[in-house]
Amino acid sequence: xxxxxxxxxxxxxxxxxxxxxxxxxxxxxxxxxxxxxxxxxxxxxxxxxxxxxxxxxxxxxxxxxxxxxxxxxxxxxxxxxxxxxxxxxxxxxxxxxxxxxxxxxxxxxxxxxxxxxxxxxxxxxxxxxxxxxxxxxxxxxxxxxxxxxxxxxxxxxxxxxxxxxxxxxxxxxxxxxxxxxxxxxxxxxxxxxxxxxxxxxxxxxxxxxxxxxxxxxxxxxxxxxxxxxxxxxxxxxxxxxxxxxxxxxxxxxxxxxxxxxxxxxxxxxxxxxxxxxxxxxxxxxxxxxxxxxxxxxxxxxxxxxxxxxxxxxxxxxxxxxxxxxxxxxxxxxxxxxxxxxxxxxxxxxxxxxxxxxxxxxxxxxxxxxxxxxxxxxxxxxxxxxxxxxxxxxxxxxxxxxxxxxxxxxxxxxxxxxxxxxxxxxxxxxxxxxxxxxxxxxxxxxxxxxxxxxxxxxxxxxxxxxxxxxxxxxxxxxxxxxxxxxxxxxxxxxxxxxxxxxxxxxxxxxxxxxxxxxxxxxxxxxxxxx
Numbered sequence: 001x002x003x004x005x006x007x008x009x010x011x012x013x014x015x016x017x018x019x020x021x022x023x024x025x026x027x028x029x030x031x032x033x034x035x036x037x038x039x040x041x042x043x044x045x046x047x048x049x050x051x052x053x054x055x056x057x058x059x060x061x062x063x064x065x066x067x068x069x070x071x072x073x074x075x076x077x078x079x080x081x082x083x084x085x086x087x088x089x090x091x092x093x094x095x096x097x098x099x100x101x102x103x104x105x106x107x108x109x110x111x112x113x114x115x116x117x118x119x120x121x122x123x124x125x126x127x128x129x130x131x132x133x134x135x136x137x138x139x140x141x142x143x144x145x146x147x148x149x150x151x152x153x154x155x156x157x158x159x160x161x162x163x164x165x166x167x168x169x170x171x172x173x174x175x176x177x178x179x180x181x182x183x184x185x186x187x188x189x190x191x192x193x194x195x196x197x198x199x200x201x202x203x204x205x206x207x208x209x210x211x212x213x214x215x216x217x218x219x220x221x222x223x224x225x226x227x228x229x230x231x232x233x234x235x236x237x238x239x240x241x242x243x244x245x246x247x248x249x250x251x252x253x254x255x256x257x258x259x260x261x262x263x264x265x266x267x268x269x270x271x272x273x274x275x276x277x278x279x280x281x282x283x284x285x286x287x288x289x290x291x292x293x294x295x296x297x298x299x300x301x302x303x304x305x306x307x308x309x310x311x312x313x314x315x316x317x318x319x320x321x322x323x324x325x326x327x328x329x330x331x332x333x334x335x336x337x338x339x340x341x342x343x344x345x346x347x348x349x350x351x352x353x354x355x356x357x358x359x360x361x362x363x364x365x366x367x368x369x370x371x372x373x374x375x376x377x378x379x380x381x382x383x384x385x386x387x388x389x390x391x392x393x394x395x396x397x398x399x400x401x402x403x404x405x406x407x408x409x410x411x412x413x414x415x416x417x418x419x420x421x422x423x424x425x426x427x428x429x430x431x432x433x434x435x436x437x438x439x440x441x442x443x444x445x446x447x448x449x450x451x452x453x454x455x456x457x458x459x460x461x462x463x464x465x466x467x468x469x470x471x472x473x474x475x476x477x478x479x480x481x482x483x484x485x486x487x488x489x490x491x492x493x494x495x496x497x498x499x500x501x502x503x504x505x506x507x508x509x510x511x512x513x514x515x516x517x518x519x520x521x522x523x524x525x526x527x528x529x
Contacts, residue, residue: 043131046087047138052079054142062150066527067165068157071205072150083212084148085141090126094148096217098123101151108238108251109528114154115147122147152217154528156208157200160224162258164524166193170305173520177324194306194393195496198260230502231257237508249510251525252518253500263307263492271492272310272431274398274419276303277499277511279412281398281421283430290430291504295401295412295420302515303417305497308390309490310398313428315446315482316377317387321345322395325416326366326373334363344376378451385447386424388431390493398493400424400447413514419495431487439485446482450475 059073084094101114111117122144124130131137170193211220226232234254241247265271270285276296283290297303301324321330333339340346340358347356350370365371375381384400394417401420406412414420421427428443429435454476499518503509513519 043133043136044129045137046141048082050138051082051085051142051145054139055146058143058146064527066154068153068200069150072146072153075149076146082145083209085145090123090144093212093215093217094119094123094144097148097152100218100221101155104155104528106239107235107254108247109525113528114151116151119144119147119151152212153205153208156221156224157204158528159221159226159258160204161198161200161260162255163528164255164521165199166195166259167197167199169193169520169524170517174302190302191393192302192304194304195259195494196262196307198262226258228257233508234500248518248522249500252521253498255521255525256498261307265492265494268492271494272398272427274493274495275501275511276305276495276497277514278501278509281419281427282504283427285430289504290423290426292422292427293407293412294398294422295406295414297415297417298413299515301416303415303419303495304392304394304396305495306392306394306396307492307494308392309492310388310390310431310487311490312389312487313431313443313485314387314389315443315485316385316451317381317383317399318377319375319381319383321373321375322416323367323369330373331363331366334361334366335359344378344380345373346376348372348374384420384424386428386443388421388427390490396495398427411512411514428485431491432485433488442480442482443485445477445480449477449481451481 055076059076062069062073084090098116098119101116101119102111104114104116105111122140125135125140126137126144131140171191172189173192174190176188176190208220211217231254234250234257238247238250238254241250265273265284272281272283274281274294274296279294279296281290281292281294330345335358337358345358347358347361347365348354348371349356350372356365356371361371366373375383377383379385380402382402384402387397387399389397396417396419398419398421404422406414406420407422425444425447428447429440432439497515497517499511499513500508501511
């Protein structure tokens with residue numbers, strides 16, 4: 001048996017040697033890259049320079065003119081790195097961006113404005129190698145690279161900061177009177193929007209680029225979503241909106257929710273909000289609140305949007321009449337002593353502090369910055385019996401009024417910009433940090449007392465009375481009279497503009513677009529519709 005196995009092994013070895021001696025030659029040993037040249041196809045040959053050329057073509061045909069669009073174009077014109085494509089093709093980051101971009105439809109925007117369908121088609125072409133002479137690989141790759149970047153940045157910036165810049169738009173809306181001259185080289189505009197807010201800076205774009213390169217896109221896009229619960233409420237409401245008018249109303253107020261203000265009421269326990277379209281003031285202190293009607297600026301003399309903090313209350317204030325009102329209503333009464341006496345106006349020379357006889361005033365004097373027209377404090381003063389002061393650049397305040405009849409009107413756009421309040425005494429008490437009964441009584445007394453006997457500024461053409469001449473001749477309790485009350489701590493105040501806003505009961509209420517700001521917002525949102 002062992003001998004048989006030995007002979008079998010010898011036979012196998014001899015057979016192997018014979019087969020090796022008779023093997024066929026390998027026909028592929030002389031192949032080179034040139035041997036594959038006939039398999040090359042222009043539709044499948046990826047060239048970075050041709051991809052760049054396609055991106056340049058996209059830029060040349062891109063007519064969108066928003067700030068984000070300019071930044072994306074500049075990035076590629078400066079030959080920035082490809083963000084989404086490489087020699088291996090396209091990875092899952094493109095699918096992540098695409099899934100977020102599809103949600104713009106639920107936000108009331110057009111998929112076309114974010115190139116969603118084109119991105120889908122180009123991703124399909126790449127992954128199935130469905131290229132042709134029109135849509136070759138370089139065309140598709142370049143177009144996909146540009147559209148993904150444009151859609152990504154449009155979405156990220158819009159959701160994080162708003163799809164329009166209200167700071168720029170509203171402050172370039174209405175030329176000021178100083179710009180009415182044809183010889184004016186530079187147009188000056190009224191400042192209508194003074195709410196401090198965040199803007200998309202260079203640092204934000206650089207952060208966005210890093211998130212793309214680090215494949216942190218989904219996490220990043222979640223962080224840029226609006227934080228306001230009111231935004232999510234409006235987003236849900238948009239799904240059931242009936243008709244264009246209702247949709248536009250929701251879209252405008254959703255956009256307002258995207259603006260990232262540097263401060264907002266909900267950060268504070270105690271605050272005051274004036275929503276101009278509602279002509280209402282809502283003061284909140286924890287679980288207690290106070291609501292009242294207000295009067296705001298007319299459509300010509302708009303109340304600016306701003307935030308500040310009420311620091312003090314002046315009782316029986318004098319009113320320094322703005323030059324715009326002097327020019328419109330007072331200048332024609334120059335020299336009319338009876339008019340100035342009736343209105344309780346006096347003219348003050350600013351440099352000397354001396355009062356001027358109204359009978360010798362001229363139009364030029366009244367219009368000059370060297371003179372001021374001032375109304376005495378008291379019952380008939382246009383500011384009423386109390387004014388609530390806070391820092392701002394517009395000389396805008398909350399105040400009482402001597403003309404209370406307008407509070408019964410629906411449209412209460414009646415002022416030159418200030419906010420007139422319906423319940424000034426209640427607001428004064430609300431603003432107090434410590435509710436001292438004695439202080440509250442002094443405020444009440446000072447707001448109701450007849451102080452005409454202690455006014456000494458009206459010029460009556462007679463010599464000044466000797467000191468002490470009138471002492472004891474009035475019925476005032478001078479120990480109760482107050483001029484100024486500090487508000488400690490200062491109470492934040494927000495003057496805002498929402499045409500759809502929750503009322504005291506939490507239900508959404510619609511208000512007329514009295515300043516036509518919704519129309520302005522819709523004009524810019526059409527860039528995305």
